Amino acid sequence: MPLIEMTGVGKRYGTIVALHDVSLRVNAGQITCVLGDNGAGKSTLIKIMSGLHQHDEGELLVDGEPARFGSPRAALDRGIATVYQDLAVVALMPVWRNFFLGSELTRGFGPLRRLDIDAMRRTTRDELARMGIHLGDVEQPIGQLSGGERQCVAIARAIHFGARVLILDEPTAALGVKQSGVVLKYVAAARDAGLGVVFITHNPHHAYLVGDHFVLLNRGRMRLDRRRDEISLDDLTREMAGGDELTALTHELQRT
Amino acid sequence: MTRLLARPELGSVVGMVAIFVFFFAIADPFRQATSMGTVLYVSSTIGIMAVPVALLMIGGEFDLSAGVNVTASALTASMLSYQLSLNVWVGVVASLLFALGVGFLNGFLVTTTGIPSFLVTLGTFLMLQGANIAVTKQVSGQVATDNISDMDGFDTAKAIFASSFDVGSVTIRATVLWWLLFVAVGTWVLLRTRPGNWIFAVGGNVDSARAVGVPVRQTKIALFMGVGFCAWFMGMHRLFAFSTVQSGEGVGNEFIYIIAAVIGGCLLTGGYGSAIGAAFGALIFGMTNQGIVYAGWDADWFKFFLGVMLLFATVLNMWVRRLAVRR
Amino acid sequence: MTTPRSTARGLLAVAAVLALAAAGCSSEGGKQEEEKSDSGTAGVADTPRYTIAMITHEVPGDTFWDLVRKGAEAAAKKDNIELRYSNNPDGPEQANLVQSAIDSKVNGIAVTLAKPDALQGAVRQAVNARIPVVALNAGLEQWKAMGVTEFFGQDESIAGEAAGQRLAQEGAKKVLCVIHEQGHVALEARCAGVKKGFGGAGVVENLNVNSKDMPSVKSTITAKLQQDKSVDRVITLGAPIAITAVESAKESGAAAKVVTFDTNKELVGSIRSGDVQWAIDQQPYLQGYLAIDSLWLYLSNGNVIGGGQTVLTGPSFIDQTNIESVAQYAEKGTR
Numbered sequence: 001m002p003l004i005e006m007t008g009v010g011k012r013y014g015t016i017v018a019l020h021d022v023s024l025r026v027n028a029g030q031i032t033c034v035l036g037d038n039g040a041g042k043s044t045l046i047k048i049m050s051g052l053h054q055h056d057e058g059e060l061l062v063d064g065e066p067a068r069f070g071s072p073r074a075a076l077d078r079g080i081a082t083v084y085q086d087l088a089v090v091a092l093m094p095v096w097r098n099f100f101l102g103s104e105l106t107r108g109f110g111p112l113r114r115l116d117i118d119a120m121r122r123t124t125r126d127e128l129a130r131m132g133i134h135l136g137d138v139e140q141p142i143g144q145l146s147g148g149e150r151q152c153v154a155i156a157r158a159i160h161f162g163a164r165v166l167i168l169d170e171p172t173a174a175l176g177v178k179q180s181g182v183v184l185k186y187v188a189a190a191r192d193a194g195l196g197v198v199f200i201t202h203n204p205h206h207a208y209l210v211g212d213h214f215v216l217l218n219r220g221r222m223r224l225d226r227r228r229d230e231i232s233l234d235d236l237t238r239e240m241a242g243g244d245e246l247t248a249l250t251h252e253l254q255r256t
Numbered sequence: 257m258t259r260l261l262a263r264p265e266l267g268s269v270v271g272m273v274a275i276f277v278f279f280f281a282i283a284d285p286f287r288q289a290t291s292m293g294t295v296l297y298v299s300s301t302i303g304i305m306a307v308p309v310a311l312l313m314i315g316g317e318f319d320l321s322a323g324v325n326v327t328a329s330a331l332t333a334s335m336l337s338y339q340l341s342l343n344v345w346v347g348v349v350a351s352l353l354f355a356l357g358v359g360f361l362n363g364f365l366v367t368t369t370g371i372p373s374f375l376v377t378l379g380t381f382l383m384l385q386g387a388n389i390a391v392t393k394q395v396s397g398q399v400a401t402d403n404i405s406d407m408d409g410f411d412t413a414k415a416i417f418a419s420s421f422d423v424g425s426v427t428i429r430a431t432v433l434w435w436l437l438f439v440a441v442g443t444w445v446l447l448r449t450r451p452g453n454w455i456f457a458v459g460g461n462v463d464s465a466r467a468v469g470v471p472v473r474q475t476k477i478a479l480f481m482g483v484g485f486c487a488w489f490m491g492m493h494r495l496f497a498f499s500t501v502q503s504g505e506g507v508g509n510e511f512i513y514i515i516a517a518v519i520g521g522c523l524l525t526g527g528y529g530s531a532i533g534a535a536f537g538a539l540i541f542g543m544t545n546q547g548i549v550y551a552g553w554d555a556d557w558f559k560f561f562l563g564v565m566l567l568f569a570t571v572l573n574m575w576v577r578r579l580a581v582r583r
Numbered sequence: 584m585t586t587p588r589s590t591a592r593g594l595l596a597v598a599a600v601l602a603l604a605a606a607g608c609s610s611e612g613g614k615q616e617e618e619k620s621d622s623g624t625a626g627v628a629d630t631p632r633y634t635i636a637m638i639t640h641e642v643p644g645d646t647f648w649d650l651v652r653k654g655a656e657a658a659a660k661k662d663n664i665e666l667r668y669s670n671n672p673d674g675p676e677q678a679n680l681v682q683s684a685i686d687s688k689v690n691g692i693a694v695t696l697a698k699p700d701a702l703q704g705a706v707r708q709a710v711n712a713r714i715p716v717v718a719l720n721a722g723l724e725q726w727k728a729m730g731v732t733e734f735f736g737q738d739e740s741i742a743g744e745a746a747g748q749r750l751a752q753e754g755a756k757k758v759l760c761v762i763h764e765q766g767h768v769a770l771e772a773r774c775a776g777v778k779k780g781f782g783g784a785g786v787v788e789n790l791n792v793n794s795k796d797m798p799s800v801k802s803t804i805t806a807k808l809q810q811d812k813s814v815d816r817v818i819t820l821g822a823p824i825a826i827t828a829v830e831s832a833k834e835s836g837a838a839a840k841v842v843t844f845d846t847n848k849e850l851v852g853s854i855r856s857g858d859v860q861w862a863i864d865q866q867p868y869l870q871g872y873l874a875i876d877s878l879w880l881y882l883s884n885g886n887v888i889g890g891g892q893t894v895l896t897g898p899s900f901i902d903q904t905n906i907e908s909v910a911q912y913a914e915k916g917t918r
Contacts (some may be wrong), residue, residue, distance in 0.1 A: 291686040546683055549684075559643070
């Protein structure tokens with residue numbers, strides 16, 4: 001059974017159709033890539049899955065049961081964690097505070113209930129080390145880490161808190177080649193750990209490096225839905241760049 | 257060492273020492289222990305409000321109604337008990353509910369409408385300023401409240417909100433101790449509790465805080481209510497220290513609270529700062545305020561010198577922080 | 584090509600030309616004339632140098648308090664006194680200033696008691712510390728109970744009543760009382776007094792304006808006069824407001840005449856020209872002067888002016904019949 005299954009999902013903001021008739025599945029241990037240009041509906045799709053917005057057409061099944069998330073917390077409680085490209089972390093806060101933000105460990109009771117700072121620092125250091133990130137000081141503001149490291153901390157955080165589905169919003173968009181490679185390694189590591197991953201990107205090369213399944217969105221609609229063995233990187237790149245429209249345009253512009 | 261330099265309040269500590277040394281050198285009365293009692297008192301009246309205002313700023317919001325809310329709570333307590341001839345403690349409790357209500361309203365409007373808190377609280381500031389005078393005139397027929405010093409419960413309330421005791425020749429006001437307590441509580445909440453973590457998060461990056469499940473709305477409303485609580489406390493101090501309240505007072509103080517918080521290292525944009533820093537900011541303000549008088553400088557220039565001092569403290573603060581980042 | 588040096592020389596030349604031009608264009612009146620008329624200083628007392636703090640509820644920048652300070656400074660100069668003036672309109676803040684004066688161990692304190700309840704504690708502290716305290720301007724009813732030795736000022740409601748009675752005698756039917764600082768006790772008392780003195784002669788209506796913003800004062804009064812044509816007198820509670828009210832009356836085309844509490848240099852001119860009918864004077868210069876001089880007398884010779892009773896400095900009327908005697912002092916800026 002897929003972890004998440006969407007059938008015919010749609011979303012309108014007033015009279016604007018942001019998403020229409022989108023279907024996709026997220027399986028454990030697999031990476032589903034969602035591709036599309038700006039305004040294709042990628043972020044609306046994420047918002048529905050992560051509980052920031054609700055869909056108004058179609059069905060969203062989690063573990064085979066229909067679901068609607070009222071808040072990000074509700075999605076998190078079902079094991080669906082989202083890592084956003086630009087707002088994954090609070091830059092001025094120390095690494096360990098970011099790691100445990102929203103799920104802080106405490107000890108003591110009543111008015112003496114306080115943060116268990118030592119445990120959180122230790123856990124942060126250990127969890128990051130397990131993913132191969134060795135930070136000298138988890139007390140430093142996370143804003144001082146590189147973009148790739150920040151994404152990795154956010155991914156490590158999601159895994160630590162028992163995410164079964166990891167939604168990654170353009171994790172490589174703002175990164176250089178080397179940094180992107182680091183992040184893609186952790187995306188693969190998350191898959192190998194048995195998580196279902198939704199990898200949102202507009203870079204078909206990055207998608208093809210790790211993806212098992214590709215969904216292409218265009219102006220809120222699904223243009224393409226292929227397994228890895230059904231499509232080559234070249235085709236994916238061509239589809240991403242405009243597909244048949246591009247072919248038509250190429251003919252049109254060709255000198256006779 | 258690097259850890260120490262990165263603390264938000266460090267700049268304000270340096271500024272505080274500098275201003276202390278300055279006035280110690282030039283103003284004779286400043287050197288006496290008795291004067292320190294007055295300096296501490298003046299600082300505490302700002303400092304008690306600077307704590308929740310700093311927390312609110314770290315949480316990314318402003319409250320311009322903080323100053324008049326102090327007066328509004330004092331008026332509420334005073335008029336309610338006087339007009340209905342009740343024990344003053346009834347008024348004290350009722351005004352607490354009122355002040356918390358104002359805080360809740362601010363927080364509710366800011367989080368519901370998404371309008372910047374600067375505008376929302378500017379609205380409540382003007383509303384309270386008008387209501388303070390209008391209601392007071394309507395109820396008591398004048399612009400100040402009636403003296404309540406002979407009413408039941410006044411003495412116990414005064415003992416809590418406005419008493420003082422002597423340590424040697426120095427008179428220490430109760431507000432100084434309350435101030436220390438509030439700073440301690442503020443620091444504890446900020447650094448050692450979950451809500452503290454949330455405060456930093458909602459001020460630093462509200463979207464990411466929301467995405468990881470931080471209750472953004474509740475956190476912000478609670479912060480505004482914290483300002484309401486301390487405004488109530490200062491209102492009670494004013495009422496029981498002076499037995500009567502002028503309805504036009506408190507206007508303009510909101511900026512002094514914000515200045516104290518900023519000198520103490522709070523970022524105007526939110527997400528960074530400390531309660532202890534705000535306390536040092538209040539102390540800088542209190543020392544400057546009194547030091548200028550002790551030094552006997554021309555009163556016409558008072559505000560000018562105050563501005564120079566504050567600018568000096570802020571620049572120093574920034575300079576120290578930059579030094580800290582470079583290491 | 585200009586070197587820094589030649590630039591500086593050029594600037595100097597320009598400055599010199601400007602200065603010459605300015606001197607050539609000098610006009611009648613102005614600051615120079617004012618200084619010429621300043622009389623010489625009297626002798627200075629040979630008593631020890633005392634330090635006296637004067638602490639008022641002045642809203643910074645009010646001409647009334649200028650006169651109080653000038654009076655205080657004149658007395659301080661004569662009596663070999665170091666005067667420390669400070670002010671804050673907020674009651675508890677003013678109390679802090681009194682406390683600071685005590686901390687500074689001054690020899691005497693002169694204080695206004697506009698917010699007597701707020702100041703009570705601090706004044707008691709001063710009295711306990713054996714610092715003589717005199718009050719001025721405000722606090723007529725409370726000063727004795729607070730341990731203050733002397734008081735110089737006027738009774739605001741008596742002054743208001745006097746104004747009200749005079750308005751009634753003049754046959755006014757509808758009076759507009761302009762309160763320029765909403766929430767100020769003494770101002771409210773004045774308007775209440777006007778109402779009482781006016782009695783059954785007609786209606787007294789209060790109008791709140793914001794004295795920190797003169798254009799809005801002007802437009803508020805103008806609007807009121809346009810809206811209510813039956814207003815035949817506007818009474819303002821401060822000289823600068825009176826001068827603005829005259830402009831409002833002209834602008835609105837209303838027949839209302841302007842009268843006022845308190846005077847300053849400009850107002851004397853307005854009374855002379857008939858723009859303002861009359862002013863109630865409480866002699867602010869005298870209040871400041873007496874407060875300091877009385878402390879000097881008390882410190883150097885144990886004298887108490889007024890023998891434990893209120894020393895009234897007003898109210899008296901200034902109108903066209905006696906304006907000339909006031910005018911010469913107003914020119915100097917002491918009335």
